[in-house]
Amino acid sequence: MTTSTDEQREISERILLSAHDLTVYRDAHRVLDHVGITVRRGGFTALIGANGSGKTTLLQALLGAIHISNGSVTRPSRAKGVGGIGYVPQHVDFDPDIPLTVWDTVALGLDGGRLGFPRRNQRFNDAVLRALQAVDIDALAQRPIGGLSGGQQQRALIAHALVASPEVLLMDEPLSSLDPPGAQRVVDVVDKARRAYGTAVLMSSHDVTPLLPYADTVAYLRAGHLTEGPTDDIITTDVLTRLYQQPVEVGVVNGRRVLLPVSEATSAEQARRVR
């Protein structure tokens, strides 16, 4: 589908994954309306939007897991095999009795798509161990995945996505079950992978604060439309208030930006203090 000029543009701008004019319906409801997004090598894009705005739908459309009504998605050339796209779903329902250990779950990220008997050598085992260590769950490696807490399972899924050193990492709210230090650790790990391998990261998150030190681009979804821009342009009080339809202040603490939703109680309290 790409012409030679498009190909040249993609090579020069190192675009790894992109969507053009994407329209997706879910239950007769138009979730994505002519959406376009670009993910570049070494880039870190934070995907934000209110609940139900279509973040999961967009990620699944980029992955190729759902039907697209209109538009196209261009994926990395290795997408059909391991090493193309790494995906961390929002939630996986692991049966408590599932006969998979944490180690098995992460190893599936390397050879889950292969045929026949597993052929696992030392290099394979080392890669799995490195992925487990990167998210701090190597101590839990032999435990059944079904017996772990939500946060631990989420870290295992992140390791599963990272273990194959993908070119693009799509993450659907990977921080939602994690406590603040845990969430920051995960973002640090993802950024380390990005800097080491040039992995492009597209991460959706309810709380964008842990991502702000690393994200160079912010994309937000509202009413089925997506707007992309540099972090500095998007993370402002005006833009965020318009996006969330509620007053949101952007403050700076110790040189780091933080988001402060303004509620009636806090604004009343502020007014009282000023008096």
Place this chain on the structure above:
Amino acid sequence: MTAFAASALAASAWSGFFASHTVRTALLVGSVVAVICAMIGCLVVLQADAFSAHALADLGAVGGAGAFLIGVNQLAGFLIASLIFGWVMEGIGVRRIRERDTVTGLVLGTGLGLTALFLYLGSQLNSSTSTMSVLFGSLFSVLPNAPYMISVLGLVVVVALILFGRQMMLVCVDESLAQAAGVHVRLIRLAFTTCLSLAVALSSYSIGAVLSTALIVIPASAAMSISHGTGRTMARAAALGVLAVWVGTALSYASYGWTAHHANWPVSFWIVVVVAFEWLATRLVTFCRARLTRGNR
């Protein structure tokens, strides 16, 4: 049945057991069926979807009963019905529809109803003892070509599960993860449904439609509670299934002499009893292990 009756009468010791051609056939067919049921059972239990297996058994029984009614090969009846209904269920995405409980009731009701109707009508036309073979299997009275067909189909299923087992497992865990790994999700789902249909059909034919789900779900469930790793779990589930078939066959053979009527209890009944005991035993092992680790702290 007369060949079996003759050999059972003639042999007073267990040497007669293995000498009997009927018994050897039963052990061969039963073992093949047990292995493929156990292997596919691990995947069925993994997706907590015994509904599909059970529904397929009920629908496959319609095929078996229908074949009985019109007087053709029951194995063919089970196979054709299971494959067709399996593909239809996969095609309409029955796992994702919202009113699954209603559909379950509908499928079970219609399947059992039609099966009962065909068996009743068939028993009016044919010998009435054959109705038992649709419900409880015909492990001791398989048709001459059946062992060959069952072994070939069994081999196909085993090879498919070995080749695609990991991809199937990834699809069972989460379809988007499979998509990301480059797995062709639709094809793998179709392969899984085909293997399940074959397993259901073959076990319905050998140990009966009523009890075939037990051979699929229970050994796999028992193995899953005591082992990790797919290969090891499937191997243990297969071992438990085969053991149940052999012990069940032996018990059925022995039960011939228990009552004055000289009628052996249905072999599928014994197989399911053994399978249930195996499950209880693994529960006991898990319970003891938990107590021991708690005690050691």
